[in-house]
Amino acid sequence: MYRHLESRLAQHIRDFLRRTYKLELERIVIEQPPNVQFGEYALPLAFELAKKLRKAPRKIAEEIVGGIGAVEGFENFEVAGAGYINARVNRAALALAVAKNEEPKTDVPSGKILVEHTSINPNKAAHIGHLRNAILGDTFVRLLQFAGRKVDVQNYIDNTGVQVADVVVGFQHLEKKSAADVERLASQPRFDYYCWDLYARASQWYEQNPENKKIRLRTLHEIEQGGNETAALAETISTAVLRRHLETMDRLDIEYDFLPRESEILHLHFWDAAFEKLKAAGVLYFENESKNKGCWVMRRAGTSKPLTAENAEINQNAENSVSEEDQKVIVRSNGTVGYVGKDIAYHMWKFGLLGKDFGYRRFFLYPNGHQCWISSVQGEPDHPHFGDVAEIYNVIDARQSEAQNAVIEALRGLGFNDAADHYTHFSYEMVALTPRCAAELGYELSEDERARPYIEVSGRKGFGVKADDLIDKLIASAKKEVDSRHAELDDSEREKIAKQIAIGALRYFMLKFTKQSVIAFDFKEALSFEGETGPYAQYAVVRATNIFRKGRMDATSFSAEGIDFKRFLMPAVEERPLQGRVNHVSSTDAVLKGPLLHEADELWELWLAASKTGFIVDQCIATTEPAYLAKHVFQLAQLFNTFYHRHPILAEADEQKKKFLLATAAVVRRELIRALQVMGIESPPAM
């Protein structure tokens, strides 16, 4: 509801400016006042207009307030401070709409969106860094779906790269295992853990003897080529590890629609098709000189003006002026293509610009019946259509932004500006370990490392926290708490609740940090169920649920019919302000601090927060920042807990008031459950 009132307000302001000053503003800035008593919206636009209109801001604000007229849903407008315009909504009307769960329809673009996330090399167990990726990606998918968008979820599988080759080398040369041996191991429960260790061992083995690296290279070539024993072994390993990753992510309610694999990009010759187009457009050129002699290169992104088909010729002529540092090698001198090249081809496919398609095969059936598909050279006849989308989001960590930019530049160079404009690198920072955490894991720290704020996880060194280990730990910890609190429940019920709490804690933890912040992982914080955590919000829901259970009522169908919202949400003139909150008013700063908070204001804060879910979701999407939703959930839960503590609802003697308080609890409960759902967090029945 909140966002609709906001856009209505913006429209009225726009009309007024046009009518009165003949002004068109690109954007009407609307803020949220620091205190609910200032109103629900604040407009600083008089400051901005002061220069243009050569008038004092306060004067302009007064003119706007005087001339804007009535706006549906709003009570009044008033000038504050040096020229703010504060808008007050009709509290009772908004509350009624929220109580009735009314959310006016908005126009939703029809185009399909593709979100790619997770994309773990299928050669070892997933770790906490991968969890951050998958949780961010999955939450973003839920945000888009909440907003009514159609979304395909893809998880790109690099099954032919060196990382898989390393594990193949480990099995073949370090462990001397036969194909049958590996098959047997691959069917073991946590095969990915086995590979985790083997991968680290193989990496060390290369350091021992330069000859060993030649074996790696040969292995890699055999895998890329396909149709041999080594490639078959790689397929066995990568498929088994991939299944493990899907299982791990399924524990967190993260699912995928399609798994495109690099092996198909190779074998279906996606690259060949892309290569021809890139050459023709002049995006790639053959280097005859210097270090990169014999390679097909492109100009490194950001070193000069974007490439376009029109100025390709200029680039050709200017190629000598491009230093080798500014070149990105796409095709090596031995004729093989690097991963950026494959990525370009893959992204042309995403936008339906390649003229080729994958084969599709059923791969993984989720317990809920959802079918996940995988790429295949020879597909099944009946399959859904993936790719050919309007917008894409790639959830890939910040370290790869240069490669992502190269792909975008290539699309532009090919003249696909529309695609490039709808290509979003959903960039986020890594999860690292605090030195203390590293020490807890038994890792020997150097002097240098101890002094750092955090230490990067390394799959090669086998250094990191495995995703399943962390989930297990969280569940065990939650189970202990549930056991001690709910002896009356069956063990299976307690187990289920423990899982919900564990996942709530984990998902919230990964979402509460903004994307560009490096998470310095620490067990103590990640395992916390108190304060700003998922379980805190889940607990608020449980509290609300308990009120209705105890009162033998249904929270989901609680009717707000006949409630006099005005009576409870508008402070009465004679009402005394609340003690204990917000309140240290001296005579000098009384104007800044505003009047004291009344009970009605405090209740209104809660209703107002409950009306903002759709508004926050929009903001999360526009900024690709799910952390705002986490903050909103926490704020709502916090306000509810204060409310819960202040009002013993079931003991309320005034029947009218009791009904209003119940409606408050029902609405907040509904919005908390809804917002948590968007974060992929379930609300347990008891805690």
Next chain:
RNA sequence: GGGCGCGUAGCUCAAACGGAUAGAGCAUCAGAUUUCUAAUCUGAGGGUUGCAGGUUCAAUUCCUGCCGCGCCUACCA
């Protein structure tokens, strides 16, 4: 060297396009439970927003320089 990002309370983090008093959690200390279970709540202390300039009515936010830190900068993926 170049590119990207970061520096805010003891610690971990917030602060929508520049806006009203820089906010939370943890930790510390002092309190709250005959009640809808305290995984909760109330309160206290804790800040020259790395440093120095600049732009602006207004700067944690934008610009410049410096200091410190991280990542990227392979014919690896």
